[in-house]
Amino acid sequence: MPDDLIYKIIEAGGYAPSAENQQPWRVIVVRDKRLQEFIGQIAVDRTILLFGRATPREELERRLSYIESKASLERTIDILISGQRFEYIKGKSETNGAPVLLVLAVDQTHVGNSQPTLRGTGGVYGWSGPRHAVIAGSMMMENMALAAASMGIGSCVSSVQLDHFDDVGAISEKLGIPFPHWVPILCLTLGYAKYDRTLGPPRQGPEEIAFLNRWGEPFVKEAKR
Numbered sequence: 001m002p003d004d005l006i007y008k009i010i011e012a013g014g015y016a017p018s019a020e021n022q023q024p025w026r027v028i029v030v031r032d033k034r035l036q037e038f039i040g041q042i043a044v045d046r047t048i049l050l051f052g053r054a055t056p057r058e059e060l061e062r063r064l065s066y067i068e069s070k071a072s073l074e075r076t077i078d079i080l081i082s083g084q085r086f087e088y089i090k091g092k093s094e095t096n097g098a099p100v101l102l103v104l105a106v107d108q109t110h111v112g113n114s115q116p117t118l119r120g121t122g123g124v125y126g127w128s129g130p131r132h133a134v135i136a137g138s139m140m141m142e143n144m145a146l147a148a149a150s151m152g153i154g155s156c157v158s159s160v161q162l163d164h165f166d167d168v169g170a171i172s173e174k175l176g177i178p179f180p181h182w183v184p185i186l187c188l189t190l191g192y193a194k195y196d197r198t199l200g201p202p203r204q205g206p207e208e209i210a211f212l213n214r215w216g217e218p219f220v221k222e223a224k225r
Contacts, residue, residue: 001100001190005151009190010102012147018136024107025137026182028175029100033091036101038174039187040090043161044083050160052081066201086160089189098156098189104141105177105184106133134185141186154193159186 010027018024030036051060060077067073079085084095091097108130141157148155162168162184172179210219 001153001192005153006100006102006190008151009144009147009153013140013144016136016140016143018139019132022107022133022136024133025140026105026107028103028105028177028184030103030175031100035174036089036091036097039101039103039161039171040086040088040097042167042171043086043089043158046160046164046167047080047086048083051085052083086158088156089158089161089187096194098154098191100190102144102188102190103171103175103184104137104186104188105172105182106130106137108133108181108183137185141188144188148188148190152192154191156189157186158189161187 006029010029013025013027014023030039057077060080061073064073064076067076087095088097089101091099091101145155145157162171168184169179171177171184172182175184177184206219206221211217212219
């Protein structure tokens with residue numbers, strides 16, 4: 001994948017909003033196959049632990065109940081419990097790996113680089129807000145995924161390799177991230193899809209997730225007159 005496309009994807013990510021325009025994010029473009037292998041193996045190991053040992057099979061079947069085909073359901077469960085689900089992060093062609101991995105880190109002190117007058121203060125009111133940095137980073141990640149899709153590039157957001165404190169530290173050390181000031185929170189794989197996209201799990205409609213003025217009061221759109 002050419003650098004200019006990756007550049008455009010990251011550039012689009014940078015247009016995400018952030019509190020006080022702090023832009024508390026950094027992106028590491030991982031092309032080194034050894035690094036991809038290291039991060040991908042953590043994802044595989046954690047997936048085996050989560051789905052293969054900690055989650056009862058009946059719970060997996062419940063979560064995947066939208067898959068109508070029995071054969072497809074069994075295959076999906078096998079991919080999860082064996083860790084194959086995240087082999088693509090390793091970037092190996094034989095397992096349909098993604099050629100590029102973006103690792104997104106955010107500033108835990110929520111002090112970015114765009115406003116010198118605020119740098120070191122933790123914001124206007126003198127307090128740091130790591131929650132805001134995570135929110136901003138998540139919006140940046142969404143921007144990058146949408147930009148990739150607009151260019152015909154496939155992408156997948158993952159965090160299983162960054163859900164455990166020990167893994168966050170290990171990945172930070174491998175990539176030279178100054179942890180814990182900066183913390184990696186999400187990964188985005190980029191590549192060209194081998195198959196046409198298929199319809200994913202069903203989504204809840206607004207009538208199921210939205211309330212009017214108060215929790216539990218349905219938000220129902222008015223009929224057109």
